[in-house]
Amino acid sequence: MSYAGLEVLVLYNPACGDNTAKEFFEAHVLPRLECSGINPSAVVATEGVGHAETIVIDFLKQHEGEVAIVLGSGDGTLHEIINALAFSYPASSSMRRAIPFVLVPCGTANALFSSLFLPSKQDPVMNRLSSLDAFIARSKPKPLALAYTSLLSGAPQHNCLHTVISVVVTSTALHASILKDSELLRKDMPGIERFKVAAQQNITRWYRSRVKLLPISSTGVVQVYDPDTDAFIPYQGPLDMSASIAYFLSTVNVDRLEPAFLISPLFSRIPSHHISLDLVIVRPERDPTFIMDTPTSREAFARKTGVLFAAAYQDGNHIRLRYRQDGDIGHYDDGPTVVEYFRCGGWEWVPDEADERAHLICSDGTVLEIAKGGKAVCNAIAAIPNGNVECLVYT
């Protein structure tokens, strides 16, 4: 296979994960490219937040032909780049460009990489080079699905104040709180343990909100996972719910947020044939022993959330947990599921004005805030809306 005419940008974030991207690129990535006869047009290290966007946009302006981006980072840097392609890349009606990414996981969680590549090789270095090897072998890159979220102002106008695209996760509630608080711990805890510490800090919070589930646009249906049949079935419940919510998280492209934390395991086990996202919700009010929202009931429920997370680390087993009549949770044959696992076209989240933490929203680790009285609307989409760029990944 020839690489003639292909312009390769090698880009890494030296500050992601445990700060070793530079060493990894110098020791493994650059030599491998050289051995394969691929001479990058540029090798650049990011210098701070937002720098990756500028580098990529400038590179694309300078190189109008076929390109590939070898990216050493976590999910956050990829998120920055995709949002720059969506919102800062100049519109050109004449040319639609494919931007394939070669992912070299150097970040903290690397959710996308860990979902795409299950560890198959003995050698962890070789595992990290899997996307690079696919690129060198010139395999066909596959398109990335996206979730498009609009943050709207309050009624009656509902003006769009901000839009953001996620390539991994869009969440509110506990996960958004974890991401907000874990960032403060990054310096002392470069690894995934900071997510666990932040989870403990937030485990007793509930979030008051109105939620609307949006159907998959090609079928008009919202699906829910049925553990009895181990399949998705049409959801017959109300699409609109007002509730206290402990956990609310949707994913595209991934079944996990960390190599072992399979929060949306059905993404890979029961693949969707439509443009959709997987949505995991935990509403404590489904607990048969729930009477009212008090500090004591939140404390008691926090233990169940702990069990649920532990099960997510055990091959995504949380989706089969059910309540017994006495409120105990386990892998029982009947009883309400602890998790509601939906496959839908999107969702709306309208936080209760008085609940400040319910206004947080996380998009691939970036935490944003919904305006007072406003709402967030998230939709699964196949491609960047301006239609100029298609994002792909070598697998």
Ligand SMILES: Nc1ncnc2c1ncn2[C@@H]1O[C@H](COP(=O)(O)OP(=O)(O)OP(=O)(O)O)[C@@H](O)[C@H]1O
């Ligand atoms: N030189 C730099 N110094 C400090 N921060 C940087 C630098 N370059 C990029 N960044 C920022 O680092 C942040 C984190 O990067 P990234 O998401 O790639 O890694 P991570 O958070 O460790 O991994 P993950 O998202 O998989 O958990 C990004 O928001 C990016 O803007």
